[in-house]
Amino acid sequence: MKHLKQIRVIAFGLVLALCLVPLMAQSAQAWEPKKPVTVVIPYARGGADVIGRFIQSVVGKYDLCPQPLVVINKEGGSGSVGMKYLIDRKGDGHYFMVSLSSAITTPLTTNINFSWRDCTPLCRAALDRHALCISSKKYPDVYSLDQFVKLAKEMSAKGTPLQMGGTGSKQEDEIVTIMLEKATGIDLRYIPMTSGGDVAKNLVGGHIDATVNNPSEFLGYVLSGDVRLIVAFDKQRVPGYINVPTMPELGYPDATYQMLRGLFMPPDVDPEAVQYMTELIKKVIETQDWKDFLARIMLDGSEPIYGAEFGKWLEEYDAMHAKYLKEGGLIQ
Amino acid sequence: MLDILSGLSLGIEVTFSTSNLLIGFLGVVLGMLFGLLPGLGPLNGVAILLPITFVLPPESSMIFIAAIYYAGTAGGAITSITLNIPGTPMAAATCMDGHPMAQKGKGALAIFTAANSSLIGGTLACIGFVFLAPPLAKYALMFGPPEFFALMVAAFACFGGLAGKSVTKTIIMTIFGLLLACVGMDVMTGNARLCFGYMGLFNGVTFLTAVVGMFGIGEVLTTIEKGIKAKIIHPKVTWKDYVESLRLIYKHKILVISDTILGFLVGVLPGAGATPASFMAYGFSKSMSKDPKEWGKGHAPGVMATESSNHAASTGAFVPMVTLGIPGSPLAAIVLGGMLIWGLVPGPRLFIEQPRFVWGLIVAGFVVNILAYIFEVSLVPLLMKVLKTPFTVLTPLIVIFCLITGYVQNFGMMEVVQTLIFGVLGYFCKKTDYPVSPLILAIVLGPMTEWTFRQSLLQGGGSPMIFVTHPISFVLLLVSVVLYGIPITRGILDRRREKREAA
Numbered sequence: 001m002k003h004l005k006q007i008r009v010i011a012f013g014l015v016l017a018l019c020l021v022p023l024m025a026q027s028a029q030a031w032e033p034k035k036p037v038t039v040v041i042p043y044a045r046g047g048a049d050v051i052g053r054f055i056q057s058v059v060g061k062y063d064l065c066p067q068p069l070v071v072i073n074k075e076g077g078s079g080s081v082g083m084k085y086l087i088d089r090k091g092d093g094h095y096f097m098v099s100l101s102s103a104i105t106t107p108l109t110t111n112i113n114f115s116w117r118d119c120t121p122l123c124r125a126a127l128d129r130h131a132l133c134i135s136s137k138k139y140p141d142v143y144s145l146d147q148f149v150k151l152a153k154e155m156s157a158k159g160t161p162l163q164m165g166g167t168g169s170k171q172e173d174e175i176v177t178i179m180l181e182k183a184t185g186i187d188l189r190y191i192p193m194t195s196g197g198d199v200a201k202n203l204v205g206g207h208i209d210a211t212v213n214n215p216s217e218f219l220g221y222v223l224s225g226d227v228r229l230i231v232a233f234d235k236q237r238v239p240g241y242i243n244v245p246t247m248p249e250l251g252y253p254d255a256t257y258q259m260l261r262g263l264f265m266p267p268d269v270d271p272e273a274v275q276y277m278t279e280l281i282k283k284v285i286e287t288q289d290w291k292d293f294l295a296r297i298m299l300d301g302s303e304p305i306y307g308a309e310f311g312k313w314l315e316e317y318d319a320m321h322a323k324y325l326k327e328g329g330l331i332q
Numbered sequence: 333m334l335d336i337l338s339g340l341s342l343g344i345e346v347t348f349s350t351s352n353l354l355i356g357f358l359g360v361v362l363g364m365l366f367g368l369l370p371g372l373g374p375l376n377g378v379a380i381l382l383p384i385t386f387v388l389p390p391e392s393s394m395i396f397i398a399a400i401y402y403a404g405t406a407g408g409a410i411t412s413i414t415l416n417i418p419g420t421p422m423a424a425a426t427c428m429d430g431h432p433m434a435q436k437g438k439g440a441l442a443i444f445t446a447a448n449s450s451l452i453g454g455t456l457a458c459i460g461f462v463f464l465a466p467p468l469a470k471y472a473l474m475f476g477p478p479e480f481f482a483l484m485v486a487a488f489a490c491f492g493g494l495a496g497k498s499v500t501k502t503i504i505m506t507i508f509g510l511l512l513a514c515v516g517m518d519v520m521t522g523n524a525r526l527c528f529g530y531m532g533l534f535n536g537v538t539f540l541t542a543v544v545g546m547f548g549i550g551e552v553l554t555t556i557e558k559g560i561k562a563k564i565i566h567p568k569v570t571w572k573d574y575v576e577s578l579r580l581i582y583k584h585k586i587l588v589i590s591d592t593i594l595g596f597l598v599g600v601l602p603g604a605g606a607t608p609a610s611f612m613a614y615g616f617s618k619s620m621s622k623d624p625k626e627w628g629k630g631h632a633p634g635v636m637a638t639e640s641s642n643h644a645a646s647t648g649a650f651v652p653m654v655t656l657g658i659p660g661s662p663l664a665a666i667v668l669g670g671m672l673i674w675g676l677v678p679g680p681r682l683f684i685e686q687p688r689f690v691w692g693l694i695v696a697g698f699v700v701n702i703l704a705y706i707f708e709v710s711l712v713p714l715l716m717k718v719l720k721t722p723f724t725v726l727t728p729l730i731v732i733f734c735l736i737t738g739y740v741q742n743f744g745m746m747e748v749v750q751t752l753i754f755g756v757l758g759y760f761c762k763k764t765d766y767p768v769s770p771l772i773l774a775i776v777l778g779p780m781t782e783w784t785f786r787q788s789l790l791q792g793g794g795s796p797m798i799f800v801t802h803p804i805s806f807v808l809l810l811v812s813v814v815l816y817g818i819p820i821t822r823g824i825l826d827r828r829r830e831k832r833e834a835a
């Protein structure tokens with residue numbers, strides 16, 4: 001019995017000591033991750049999570065972080081489930097989320113009571129472009145925006161407007177479609193699809209007429225002659241598609257859209273943790289691997305912005321989305 | 333023909349290099365592990381290991397991923413049979429006859445049957461891939477929203493044969509499943525449905541939580557209630573079981589081959605996938621069989637139908653990915669992302685521009701299937717030990733595995749709660765004799781049925797005529813009417829016969 005008591009005392013002491021370890025560690029000066037850093041992808045596996053997994057592989061390859069990065073997919077609710085998960089990690093610097101434009105569109109269009117403003121903006125890592133793509137098997141003679149507009153008007157007059165596929169509802173694809181309709185005064189029929197793959201399948205198979213999409217996703221079909229790019233919704237021409245004009249060139253200076261690839265941290269995080277993650281991401285972005293990766297998936301990574309500057313840009317970006325969603329009658 | 337032969341020889345050259353064979357073997361071991369570990373599954377395995385492949389040449393990466401995937405698929409069936417917890421969604425249908433077989437003490441026979449059927453399904457599908465890829469690509473592209481909707485109706489019709497004793501109960505469960513499938517964000521409008529403002533439901537009801545809950549936990553609850561009266565005797569694994577499984581497959585060769593073809597044709601369609609394919613094959617074969625009453629009680633052909641069709645379908649899913657660059661399955665979506673990083677351009681020109689990659693993948697499909705098969709068969713004696721574990725030890729483990737499976741679906745407690753609720757639901761369904769499989773099928777097929785229906789109506793400007801004017805959809809709908817008719821006529825005939833016999 002006596003031994004048992006001794007063991008208890010020792011055990012208590014050990015537990016107490018273990019509890020004190022993190023306290024002592026925290027008194028050390030600069031912030032460093034003390035557990036694996038979780039990269040939250042608010043979408044399904046495949047597609048959008050490549051960028052998160054690539055950051056993970058670069059950090060691992062160059063040993064940029066004393067703790068490993070762990071990528072988890074928290075899909076659902078057009079990105080809102082993942083965002084809520086991040087917001088619930090309040091104050092914990094061991095998390096960041098890699099999000100697309102859904103961080104802006106979903107709070108605008110649904111009645112969830114949180115938005116990207118509840119997160120800590122970390123970095124605008126890259127921007128993706130959008131282009132108008134048409135099924136060239138179905139419309140072998142349509143090469144220019146003028147021809148497309150003429151075709152669209154003819155089809156609406158017949159009562160069967162051109163069918164535009166796009167991923168999801170009230171998200172970037174529909175917004176860009178509205179942008180095109182408003183700029184050129186045409187009427188299109190938007191058909192929401194479940195994923196980029198769904199859109200590709202229906203466009204190549206000729207079940208829909210056209211779509212607005214990231215040009216990288218359609219490179220294979222453009223090379224094989226199944227799909228033709230008509231115009232890019234961007235200020236500059238898209239590398240790899242130098243022959244494709246941009247909307248501003250054709251006289252529509254405001255009809256541009258860039259899709260976000262942004263990093264966010266949970267709310268109320270220690271500024272030193274934000275600083276640490278910013279430095280980490282900067283190191284990743286400076287590697288040649290990152291530049292090659294962006295070039296391959298045709299993302300524009302020329303101007304990464306961080307922290308407060310990114311937050312300011314997000315406000316403008318949010319206002320732009322709200323404007324088009326209102327014009328299209330998708331929100332009040 | 334000549335280009336196929338030269339392609340094959342190129343593929344053999346790529347696959348049979350020492351390093352690629354080693355990578356393939358490593359992939360098989362890891363894949364089997366991912367398939368066997370509850371909840372992880374081959375899809376998570378591929379997603380987790382993808383960054384490793386960024387340092388390998390594309391063809392080696394692809395062999396690695398194919399190996400993980402094929403072996404994981406095989407491993408998924410093992411947990412379906414032994415524990416009634418499917419390791420992957422596509423092995424869910426295997427629970428229906430595989431687990432009852434294990435309960436009857438025929439676990440080894442069930443695994444051997446599954447292994448042999450999947451080897452046949454996978455290999456035949458690879459052959460189909462080699463010789464039919466270009467026409468199959470054309471066929472895959474013929475399916476737009478109306479055609480897909482008609483296919484889904486046909487899938488439900490195949491399952492008409494799965495009705496339990498009471499047609500009313502089957503209909504109730506199907507409708508309940510369709511209702512559950514509506515929960516979550518609605519793709520067509522971007523609004524949350526049936527979430528009651530509760531964030532945890534935004535991702536909807538996940539298929540695997542429903543399956544492991546109803547099958548795994550529901551089963552455990554039923555067994556606990558019954559008590560462990562009948563001790564199941566698991567005879568020593570002998571070669572007799574192996575030979576017996578081959579004999580059974582030979583006896584049901586037409587079933588295996590027709591389900592392979594069915595699975596392959598469904599798998600090739602981008603977006604359809606191996607899970608619906610296996611359920612369709614099961615329902616179809618049951619409707620066609622002479623003794624439908626035996627199905628679901630530990631009938632070996634049930635395992636043959638699901639395992640040959642899901643392997644054929646998952647091989648078939650590579651066809652649109654390689655020939656068209658279309659991610660037709662969740663795996664293909666991950667691989668296409670990987671291809672961009674490996675520096676390949678997915679799309680119709682891949683066959684011409686990257687023959688090493690494409691033919692390497694095709695030949696690796698054959699090799700990896702065989703490797704996974706050998707590995708699986710040699711594991712059987714060890715796996716049978718699992719079944720001999722005392723009930724009191726195994727049961728808590730099964731519950732834990734089910735909860736982990738639920739958690740891994742979306743890394744959240746919501747899915748764990750869902751699993752538990754489905755467990756209780758599964759228990760009461762069993763007690764009141766409500767069939768569970770129609771509900772599971774409705775959760776699998778419900779979302780796609782709804783999307784394609786609404787997409788078609790949008791395309792047709794609101795008119796349902798679009799389903800009749802599109803020839804493929806029209807034919808499929810006609811087929812469905814016939815398929816619905818089979819169990820009904822059979823029921824009427826049975827009743828007449830019973831009356832005559834009674835008279």
